[in-house]
Amino acid sequence: MSKEKEQGKTFDYQLLKRVIHYTKPYRLVFYGVALAAVLLSAFAVLTPVLVQEVVDSGITSKDPDRLLTLVIWMTVVLVAEVVCQLLFTYYANWLGESVIRDIRIKLFRQMIGFKMTYYDNSSIGVLVTRAVSDMQKIGEIFSQGFFVIIADVLKMVVVAVVMLVMDWELALIVFILMPVILLLTRWFQRSMKVAFTEVRTQVALLNGFVQERLAGMKIVQLFTREEMEKQQFEAINEKHKAGWLKTIWYNSIFFALAEMISSVALALVIGYAGFKIIGRDLSIPESQFGVIFAFVLLTGLLFRPLRHIADKFNTLQMGMVAARRVFEVLDTDSHIPNTGTLYKESVRGEISFENVHFGYIPEEEVLHGVSFDVKAGETLAIVGATGAGKSTIINLLNRFYDISSGNIRIDGTDVREFELSALRKHIAIVLQDVFLFADTIEQNISLGHPDIKLSDIEDAAKQIGVHEFISSLPGAYGYNVKERGSMLSGGQRQLIAFLRAYVSKPSILILDEATSSVDTYTEQLIQKATDKITEGRSSIIIAHRLATIKKADRILVMDAGQIVETGTHKELLEKGGYYRDLYEAQFLDEEVLG
Incomplete structure (x- = not known):
């Protein structure tokens, strides 16, 4: 596959599978974090459901005992959600740091075994980037990407099901706008993949340039090349800036449009429900005003994770680009064949x-x-x-x-x-x-x-x-x-x-x-x-x-x-x-x- 096609791919599942393979020694933590993601999606939906009950069977029915019970349950759910979120965040980061530690050690062992020909043709600054900043991006796949996306996807599925159960008409009004934002998200992911590849390339070039000039500073000053090196640095830095600005531009467009679509969906829900109530449509009687309150919260829960997924997909994409570059070094076969088995404690020296x-x-x-x-x-x-x-x-x-x-x-x-x-x-x-x-x-x-x-x-x-x-x-x-x-x-x-x-x-x-x-x-x-x-x-x-x-x-x-x-x-x-x-x-x- 050509490099251009590879960069344009929305996602490389084989590459992600290879990264996840490094979680094998930490399977218990991996499954624990996945379980926490499932629980977070459940807790997120429970709050709007309880709000509906508070309005319909507590406030509208003027039942103080029922109201107190529901408020206590809401408090319990919120505390449980906070505890679950804390454990999820800590152990997702712990898993990411453990994985990059293992990969970094493997990468370093690989690099110290390369034959001199490899270093004759490689930039030390680029290799430093692979071992340090690229490696950190791989860790973010777990701490800020993969599990967060799973949690948000689960949350959206559960929210959609709950909305259909509560009121399928209002749910369909919200769902009408989903294809638009999904198409927008797909465009965003493809564009960001290409942009992030360019960013990582420029970061490596920038690191290589700085490392080489600092190591050779005596020559730079001796031959009064300060101004020339400054100009070269400015040119490289400008390309680095342009790469980042491209990602910022895509972010600006996507999140503005996503916010607008979310607001339109909320307006349609409130408008449709309001007209039904004004027209005394029996499908939403006054005793079920809680559905409207719940849908206001659920609409936000449906669209917010989608925007969040797009943002975290950026992190995931950056991590995958970094992983591809690290694995390129790990897959490099540039070692002196060490097939000898002779081990002598001493030699004469002939x-x-x-x-x-x-x-x-x-x-x-x-x-x-x-x-x-x-x-x-x-x-x-x-x-x-x-x-x-x-x-x-x-x-x-x-x-x-x-x-x-x-x-x-x-x-x-x-x-x-x-x-x-x-x-x-x-x-x-x-x-x-x-x-x-x-x-x-x-x-x-x-x-x-x-x-x-x-x-x-x-x-x-x-x-x-x-x-x-x-x-x-x-x-x-x-x-x-x-x-x-x-x-x-x-x-x-x-x-x-x-x-x-x-x-x-x-x-x-x-x-x-x-x-x-x-x-x-x-x-x-x-x-x-x-x-x-x-x-x-x-x-x-x-x-x-x-x-x-x-x-x-x-x-x-x-x-x-x-x-x-x-x-x-x-x-x-x-x-x-x-x-x-x-x-x-x-x-x-x-x-x-x-």
Whole structure:
């Protein structure tokens, strides 16, 4: 079905059925709320019926005892209705919040399992919208939509039956106008479905734009793009406003016309009944004036729920649009196949790439038959120009992406045979762009692992030479680094990342451009830390500063997705090839800068 047709559908029952499936663990509450909806419809009709009795058998008959009894019954009904309404509202909201909690947890689990390709092509702001505001709209399906509509529909059915029993002629006068308002309601529902789809699209775009600009605020200000970004934001915001105004316009038309039709129906009822009484029509004798009073109340009870249904249908439609978008993420099959069953407590760290081909886009290959080996405990450095494929090798070793062809082995076993978490447990990475959470240094190092204690972190920090730096911070290991580690310098974040990698005790260590953006003093600290944490374990170092890899056991030189040279630092310089050109160019650049 095309998107346009899908948007134009008044309602998607399969989608609602899927949402309701999440109430299965709370069936008792679900049925309780449904029962409360039935009771509310009964209580609503009892009041007009009692009013009729008060007028006909209490006031007109001048029977004070009968009048007192009926007034007491009216009070009991009203109290019962209030209690029922309270329970209905509370548990409908409780059910909605429980459902969105379960769906949100499932959605988050789904998102943290996506492979990197998904995030390469997705807006983080849009995903945040799916997990937060869209999810809240799903909750409103239960708290303000589905059950409220059921209660109102039941109320209308009961009211219609009671009206027919009381006086079928007056009932038919009211019913004549029902087709008009039903057609109007159907038009309203279809129009609002399209309008709400547009609103949710604009909300996601707005969230994505704001999230991206706030994350990149330094670039915005550095390149004086404030005015340009402001103009873009105004344009997006204008579309968001236009989407909402469309829903407001439909609401304005519908509720004005619905109110007018309700007033016309009431006028017809009173006019017809009045003329019958004036003409002394025996079908409404003076002893049954209560019917007129009851019909005044019942007409309101018939038309008011219909307007209410249309309003709550808006909420339901918004929730269904949000549910469709959330389920699109839940239904996305973008996971690295985790079919491996091998779980090793330890590995030696032997790494083998055998004729590996890979491309982030199938038609554009990045690695062209790469083959190399890393012995257990050996330090391998990989160098090359930007885009040569260095970081891609690291991504493939961790199975952030799967290779197109060839084999990658650890200790002679294909990495695809490992259970995914078991594979990554043996590998630690220090990236150039270190990510820290808005939490303490201790939590950023242990990442909440129960086996990593503060004493272990302090011992490790002393071993690699960063304890003094951390102790100098306010609160030491309890220092909150704020979002993305903004309270620390780039070099300090790198040192934290080194410590995080070290305490995890990996068998394989990867340093990806870990010293490319730090000062000389921090580079010395990092060099000492590097010597310590690479000791006795297999290490792969991707380096921009070639001076930092002189001690590597072996160096691979890459160009355009292929290995063009291999050897030690000394051997490659003596060879006089690509590596020597890189080294001399960098040495001359440093001399000029010096």
